[in-house]
Amino acid sequence: MTYVITTLCIGSKDASCVEVCPVDAIHPSPEDDVYDEVEQLFIDPKLCIDCDACRTVCPMEAIYTKATVPPEQVPSIQQNAAFYAG
Ligand code: SF4
Known part of the structure; x- marks a missing residue:
């Protein structure tokens, strides 16, 4: 499994998760x-x-496990992976 940042991050980019x-x-x-x-x-x-740490600190509640991503946010799974591809 993995965790995924959805488009709910857009407009915030709070970055508490990074820390x-x-x-x-x-x-x-x-x-x-x-x-x-x-x-x-x-x-x-x-x-x-x-580890779940990022999900709990995100002020936008933008982070989900791959298995619990809301249906409208499923494209975010590929978009997260694509950022690191190549
Ligand atoms: S904080 Fe934990 S759940 Fe979030 S990306 Fe890092 S390892 Fe994955």
């Missing part, structure tokens, strides 16, 4: 060059260890 992730699986951080170029943050599905 609590124990495996640095959430990018870009506010320090990254591309932070201002993206609408939301993304979780690397290859690094996420399902």
Whole structure:
């Protein structure tokens, strides 16, 4: 499984999740060059260890497990993975 940041992050990019992730699986951080170029943050599905820390601190309630993503947010699963592809 993995966790997924949905489009509910757009307009916030709060980044509290970045600070609590124990495996640095959430990018870009506010320090990254591309932070201002993206609408939301993304979780690397290859690094996420399902600890649940990011979900609990997100003020937008934008983070779900892959299994509990709302139907209208299913495209976010691929969008998170795509950010880290290639
Ligand atoms: S569930 Fe844990 S490991 Fe996965 S992205 Fe969130 S904080 Fe990082």
